[in-house]
Amino acid sequence: MYTHLQQEILELRDLVLKMATRVKDALGMTIDAFSKMDANLAQEIIAGDDRINELEVRIDKTCLKLLALEAPVAKDLRFIIGCMRASIDLERMGDETANVAQATIVLSLKPILPFYSRLETMGQRSKTMLEKAIEAFFAPDPDLALNVCKMDCNVNELYSKIIKEIIEYMYNETPAIERSVYCINIARRFERISDLATNIAESAVFISRGINIKHYCQFDNRS
Template sequence: MEQRAHFTKRMEELKVQVLRMASMAETAAQNAIKGLLENNCDLAEEVIMNDIKINELECDLDKFNIELLALGQPMARDLRFIVGAMRITSNLERIGDEAVNLAHRTVFLSTRPPLPYNQMLEQMSDVSKDMISRSVKSFADEDVALASQVCGMDNEADSLNIRILKELITNMVSETRLVERGVHSIMASNHLERIADQATNIAESVIFIVQGENVKHDCRG
């Protein structure tokens, strides 16, 4: 009984630490997006410098999860939670990486004249932020319905990314002086789309944890 109580406590600690990492990754993405939209180089540099903290926490959680698997010998839902947590920490680390990539685009673009306002890029930013927020909340609350909503939003992110690509290419063809900045803006949109993908992956893991159902690739419609 005492051993089970200790294992339960460690599982609770795992969830707390994953949510801590989620908060760090979400903040990194939000700041990277804010830096991009506001052409804020200082904020972008802050995102780049803070990424090491996310990486370090991922390493700590990997070790924690391996210890739980080896010592706790979990079964059924406990095993799914640990496996799901391992997937989610990997997704969160990648969100941090994409935030850094986005920040690097901002650092470059801040040295050039600003491009015309792009409403779709701002819309894409909002969708990506919303997907991260909902996916994290679905994990915290173990809410399958909310996780499914995130999965459904992935198509919107993909569609916006394609529309942004087409618009920027059209602009670059008509004005060659925009090519360099246009390419970096296209890459920024790609980073936002990848952030949305990682949020979808988190949502898929939540469904796996709660229902034991592997919806990977299927829940994107």
């Protein structure tokens, strides 16, 4: 039999799962909109961001209530704190997808540039990280979470390469400078999304093991 608090925690879990699913879908649609230069789809993503924000507010309110009224401890406390952190990260990811969608609308009016496919790859990698971070968070699976943290290095490397490539391109193709700047912005957004997915993976470790692996990406005894 579930206690009252456990029941409330299950409801909180459902809310976070719903929010995570919306963000994951929004990111998938964003990559799609960018690869097809589909302005209509991009517009849909921007409009859908409100539904993500609304869930963040609900999760925040639920967590505050549980902390104030139920005085949770141990794994219950860690899960609630983890959900608060995750909802902030997910909301920021939602904003980042909307920003990429906004840039896509501008880019869709002009011819494509050679590095679009690399940007798409970067978007796909950040999406994979998000999917695995969500899986690790809800399992919870600290080993999978640790893998997500390690994947962030690959995205960072890719980001550096793409930025370098775009800058070199801008030297030779001055008419494409505006589009190139938009692309730098998109690369930066995908890189941020992978950072935020890493944060969610770190929260997964905190929930399951009660340790903080932020900034050093390894398991340790009580930190």
